Amino acid sequence: MDQDITAAREKFLNQDFDEKSFSVPAEKTIEYARLCGETAERFLDASHPDFQAPPTYIASLSGSRALPEGFPRFGIGMDAGKGIECFLPVRPGTTITGRTHLHDIYSKTGRSGRMVFAVSRIAFYDAEGNLLANSDSRVVMREKS
Template sequence: MRKQDNEHNIDEADIREARAKFLNHVFDEKTFTFTAEQFADYAIACGETASCYTDPKHPDFQASPGFPCSLHPSQRMPDGYPRFNGLGMDAGKAITVYQPIRPGVTLTGRTHIHDIYTKSGRSGRMVFSLIRMDIYDGENLLSSADTSIVIRERPAA
């Protein structure tokens, strides 16, 4: 990995190199199991009123559509991923739902880096890493949860 440029913190060559090295390689696999109460609490706090998300006794009870976005892989980034100098924040979340997620089921989340790019914004220059976790029940893909992490560059010293 190239040494980062001290004036600007984020070296464009590092971005290109990171894309070549990390995109689309699964770097983490983790299993999860959730209770009906966790699903219901999550939904109720969000103001959900549809009983299939809030009432565990509902015959079609399932997790809220966005629930998979709350799942963390065991490691946030792949080994050797560049440590850009700045404050990391969620820039966006997206979920694609294929099948419902039920309580008590063992889920497997497989995570890869889906995109890396830079831009500038109100808070200065930024590096975006789009991390995708595909969530499976056995071999069935239930949902894909995308997290866009932005590193806002700290001003040069």
């Protein structure tokens, strides 16, 4: 592993660097579900007894910052992938809290030179502190070759 990547891992991994609250408006989650092509009523009908945000809704929520303060600028960041783990439904009409940390940092070569990947994880909690979901964003930073 490249030395700069090793250094960044040692300095930044697994430390919360952001906390932010998010309201979850029902009209927004319904529209989100509709645009995605959802047909299951529990995502589209606010009167449904199991009404909830679509599972990928949390992927649209961003913290106040994507990377920790002082994180090296390897290049311009692009969205390289998203991962979500769902533990409990996110209920529209509630407020949830997202805490962000860097879950992984690694590099590889791509079609345009060295690419540095940073996996930023937002862990979402409800008002009672229950972990609802993890949302991982892989950001790829392409270095100029």
